[in-house]
Amino acid sequence: MLASENIMTLKSYQNRANLFVKEYLLADSLIPYTSVITGILACKMVYELTQLIGTSYFKIYSSFSKIQRIEWNNRASSTMHAIFITSMSLYMVFCSNLFSEYQSTEGITVRSSSLSTFALGVSAGYFIADLGMILWFFPSLGGYEYVIHHLFSLVAVAYSMLSGEGQLYTFMVLISETTTPGINLRWYLDVAGMKKSKAYLINGIVIFISWLVARILLFIFMFYHVYLHFDQVKQMHTFGQLLVMVVPLVLSVMNLIWFSKIIKGLRKTLAKRQ
Template sequence: MEDSTRFGYCVVAASFVGFQFCFSAVSPRLSLALCPPYCALPPARRIEWDSRCVSTLHALLVGSFCLYILWYDAAVNADPIWGDPRLVKLNVAIISGYLLYDLLLLGRYWKTMGDALFVCHHVAALYAYGYVLNRGVLPYFANFRLLSELSTPFVNLRWFLEAAGWPRGSGPVRANGVAMAVAFFSVRIAVIPTYYARVLAWHGTPEYARLGPAVQAAWIGPSLALEVLNLVWMYRILRGVYRACHAPRKQL
């Protein structure tokens, strides 16, 4: 095993432990100190609150790193299949640790937080990211998928507002609902043509052929599965925004 691959798995382990620590120790303490509504939540809701705090932290970290790579990593942008994957592998290792942590959390609290779509999403992503960690292939495309994390803070904020007692028709809920729909569409749906245009541009090239059938299947298969999930979630979000915008206007 190469040193960079060994380092990547160390980052996966550190990421897993770090996010678990944030869930178990950091979020409960900070939430109790800074968020009065947290104190009134029942235990099951506190678990999901802490989970979403960790999810937001992860999204901001990985999403910011993703944008940096897209804007400034010339090697990855020049050769999206075999470009220097060091920074991308680091980002993928962080998110892989998070996905493992989240799968464990879903299993422990399935009755409270269980969602089969999230399990499918996590498994598909881990399968594809495994090739990035092990072989360092497809750095641009792996990193491009991480743009989707930039919509997560808005999704979580919607839940926080609801848990804190904000009425569905209140101004903050409506504003966040619109922002969430715009962000989700921008980073998960609108980018689909750009992503697959780049895929088609490199399809059939010698660089693509070097991947081999297994990597090609691990690249395209999970990508298509994630698009289906994103479309399902986009529909759910639009339905929620519609209900919020047609709810009676209320203020706390």
């Protein structure tokens, strides 16, 4: 009898929790705000958890300087965001019917859903939190190029989330975050004194391939997609049109500059092993 009452009570709490999530946290009008807060809190949680794990299980962590420990923790948040938004972006662009050419008479540039808006909100929350960290410890966590990258990304993601315009192209650009875990792992291997290891070499090759696919070829595909659907892009608000054209272009230039550095670094690594 007591067990049955406990089960009933538990189900009652579950129903209330589900109702709260559906009617408040995931209500269409509140999704942008709850998702951004979720993104910021997730960054904070991962940061604190990484600090705890580093202190408890990694001896090398205690030998780091203060800024190295901060960057160690911050890169963990960056990696978790990259995994989340890359997964969501790949699903939205290639698997979901939301942006399918044949699923709706509505223009591709104005399609959105609760899930797509929530995913963008979480990403916007991350960019807010990470930009705050970069500015607070500037330039220790990144120079002006990182500030420019995050500002452009944040404005584009936030506009797409709030207006519902151009979400397909925003997700296409966010797929480029697939390179972030490899970049962060390279930093971890570097500070751990493993630059001469086989893992460091493999990591460099993986970064080269993923960067070429996600930040060069995919951007070319996105520009071609914009060209094919330019009649729909022109129906967007002026600011939305500007973001679709300017933000990917600026990021493309930055990606090409960084890609040249990746090639030089990989060449040096391979030369040392010959």
